[in-house]
Amino acid sequence: xxxxxxxxxxxxxxxxxxxxxxxxxxxxxxxxxxxxxxxxxxxxxxxxxxxxxxxxxxxxxxxxxxxxxxxxxxxxxxxxxxxxxxxxxxxxxxxxxxxxxxxxxxxxxxxxxxxxxxxxxxxxxxxxxxxxxxxxxxxxxxxxxxxxxxxxxxxxxxxxxxxxxxxxxxxxxxxxxxxxxxxxxxxxxxxxxxxxxxxxxxxxxxxxxxxxxxxxxxxxxxxxxxxxxxxxxxxxxxxxxxxxxxxxxxxxxxxxxxxxxxxxxxxxxxxxxxxxxxxxxxxxxxxxxxxxx
Amino acid sequence: xxxxxxxxxxxxxxxxxxxxxxxxxxxxxxxxxxxxxxxxxxxxxxxxxxxxxxxxxxxxxxxxxxxxxxxxxxxxxxxxxxxx
Numbered sequence: 001x002x003x004x005x006x007x008x009x010x011x012x013x014x015x016x017x018x019x020x021x022x023x024x025x026x027x028x029x030x031x032x033x034x035x036x037x038x039x040x041x042x043x044x045x046x047x048x049x050x051x052x053x054x055x056x057x058x059x060x061x062x063x064x065x066x067x068x069x070x071x072x073x074x075x076x077x078x079x080x081x082x083x084x085x086x087x088x089x090x091x092x093x094x095x096x097x098x099x100x101x102x103x104x105x106x107x108x109x110x111x112x113x114x115x116x117x118x119x120x121x122x123x124x125x126x127x128x129x130x131x132x133x134x135x136x137x138x139x140x141x142x143x144x145x146x147x148x149x150x151x152x153x154x155x156x157x158x159x160x161x162x163x164x165x166x167x168x169x170x171x172x173x174x175x176x177x178x179x180x181x182x183x184x185x186x187x188x189x190x191x192x193x194x195x196x197x198x199x200x201x202x203x204x205x206x207x208x209x210x211x212x213x214x215x216x217x218x219x220x221x222x223x224x225x226x227x228x229x230x231x232x233x234x235x236x237x238x239x240x241x242x243x244x245x246x247x248x249x250x251x252x253x254x255x256x257x258x259x260x261x262x263x264x265x266x267x268x269x270x271x272x273x274x275x276x277x278x279x280x281x282x283x284x285x286x287x288x289x290x291x292x293x
Numbered sequence: 294x295x296x297x298x299x300x301x302x303x304x305x306x307x308x309x310x311x312x313x314x315x316x317x318x319x320x321x322x323x324x325x326x327x328x329x330x331x332x333x334x335x336x337x338x339x340x341x342x343x344x345x346x347x348x349x350x351x352x353x354x355x356x357x358x359x360x361x362x363x364x365x366x367x368x369x370x371x372x373x374x375x376x377x
Contacts, residue, residue, distance in 0.1 A: 008339040014311075027336075027339060054301055059304050
């Protein structure tokens with residue numbers, strides 16, 4: 001049911017940190033795609049830990065693009081496959097830094113062309129590979145090295161950029177969010193997406209124990225909490241159909257999620273800052289209402 | 294090492310035995326394990342195989358992250374200090 005013992009297309013020996021959420025994400029994605037795929041990755045955690053010189057962890061064809069152009073490169077691969085009349089799927093696996101920020105323009109271009117590519121963004125909510133710098137995906141009040149917490153600073157001031165909404169605004173074929181905590185949901189969405197013609201965008205929430213500040217064994221627990229608070233809504237939107245969201249069985253107050261991670265610990269050290277937790281709870285409540293979860 | 298520029302054969306990462314990273318190792322109690330596969334789906338390092346309805350850990354590569362032990366619904370996996 002959860003696809004266990006499906007062929008492991010991410011080989012052991014890769015250099016990911018113990019407990020890496022992104023590695024779990026890649027394994028689950030490849031279980032859904034199978035072997036007949038060409039993967040393109042921008043610079044980032046996944047690219048770095050799967051490709052030390054001469055020791056690739058990929059068991060499928062894989063291209064490392066530049067940081068900003070995994071979408072355009074994938075468009076080119078897709079165009080070539082069309083000329084060759086090959087059915088091989090093209091999948092991008094790039095991080096939030098590459099997707100929300102530096103690769104934003106190129107991704108928009110790919111969506112404009114409606115290239116036959118499944119663009120999957122693994123979202124660990126910062127530029128983790130280079131040591132936890134903020135990205136557009138970093139949530140409100142998270143501490144990173146470029147939004148450090150201090151006497152006058154509460155961490156990142158801006159809200160998390162709504163990339164799924166931006167993808168939907170391009171009118172592409174399929175947009176979905178999912179989480180490594182729900183492998184069946186993730187694999188079902190990837191399978192669905194790769195079998196649709198045109199551009200597809202999937203965003204996978206992949207907690208990072210080093211960057212977020214929690215014990216490696218808790219990666220899945222924290223991934224589940226993120227969804228159960230409503231902070232990370234899980235949904236899918238096929239073109240021409242209504243948006244379908246995953247309902248939360250038992251809603252959890254966002255305080256529990258924030259308490260579990262070092263990057264939010266400053267919110268609990270001063271009474272003044274505790275008020276901010278209410279702001280974040282409102283964000284969750286808004287999601288719960290908008291997405292009907 | 295690479296014959297054609299930067300084109301590499303698949304799966305060469307297996308040359309790197311990450312089991313040496315471990316400080317704790319997962320021990321599976323076969324009596325309690327029912328082979329549900331939850332540990333296998335969550336292992337970041339492709340170190341778990343479900344064979345004959347039980348979970349088998351590949352200690353050559355297991356980094357000891359503890360996710361399998363944390364997520365096991367039967368509490369069949371215990372993390373124990375690695376003895377080197």
